[in-house]
Amino acid sequence: MATEPLLTISAFARAVELAPSTLRYYDEAGLLPPAEVDPRTGYRYYTPELERRASLIRRMRNVGVPVETMRTALAGPPERAAAVLAGFAERAARNAQQTQAVIDEIVSALQGQVPIQDVAVTVDGPELAAGLRKVARAASDHELALRGVLLDVDGGAITPVATDRYWLAHWSIPVAEAQTPDCRAFLPLDGLEDLTSRLEHHDAVTIEFGSGKVTICDETDSMPIPTADDRFPAYRLIVPDTAARSGRVTFDRSALTALLSAGPGDDETPIRFAVGTDRLGVSRLGDTESTRIDAVTSGTSTTMWFPAALLRKALDTMVGSAVSLVYSTSDRAVQLIPVEQNRLGVLMMPSRPEP
CATH class of the missing domain: 3.10.150.10 (DNA Polymerase III, subunit A, domain 2)
Known part of the structure; x- marks a missing residue:
């Protein structure tokens, strides 16, 4: 009975257009194990029948499908694979739309064509104060672009976020408005304690985001908040x-x-x-x-x-x-x-x- 010829990892890598190091990684991840491993040398050998699976993996990798999602898609029946990959595609499309909208708005603002839309949201003051204090612990001590807290409004929530690139803290707080355009502002650490002290004394505060400014309004007064250039990373991509x-x-x-x-x-x-x-x-x-x-x-x-x-x-x-x-x-x-x-x-x- 004839058996399929064995291909070295180099030959198989050329056939499926994946680097040998990538094949080793997918083997360790349990995604694409070789047909045979020499117990003495540790060399991996593959058969031509594995080319179809490798091709599917390569195509999924090219569009950013995570390894765990690949594993789920390839391990189950076609119906399960379709559902898992459809879910990934939907999330990717949503992220792409959000990214494009933000980029379009920023480019327009930089070109002086259209000012960034003013947005006002109402939020629980004490919870926002607690969120700012908690996440500020992750802010950088030395990198100016990260020495503060990002206020990110997305849909029905406002999220304070801080990072020093080694770890990141975020706290998502519901806002009173059902539909709110996306917007964000970067608040430096200097002055943050004065802001939180004010917030915790008011059950509800309104935060107004304008072009180059943020204002906190309570029942009796308004308080302008200094902001800095927003060079905060796209943190949603790593959540x-x-x-x-x-x-x-x-x-x-x-x-x-x-x-x-x-x-x-x-x-x-x-x-x-x-x-x-x-x-x-x-x-x-x-x-x-x-x-x-x-x-x-x-x-x-x-x-x-x-x-x-x-x-x-x-x-x-x-x-x-x-x-x-x-x-x-x-x-x-x-x-x-x-x-x-x-x-x-x-x-x-x-x-x-x-x-």
């Missing part, structure tokens, strides 16, 4: 897609905080998270044993690493006792969410310790 998440672990925040406080003071010490079935094992690089923290888990098991300093800051930003860590693929940010206030969230990128 995890809930449909593509692969797991979630919920644990007691104080238990992990106490564990981190009891260890060495080196803020750069890598901390290992090992998520299993209803358990979370936490250890530092070099530890021979991990400490178990009671947890509730769903989805796939995984292992992640985070710098100790980043974890301390993220946990300090949370509210309440129970927090959830939501994760998807290894190349996507994870999200830390307080169970009792899920409008607040922190994004962190897992890292690998240096060998």
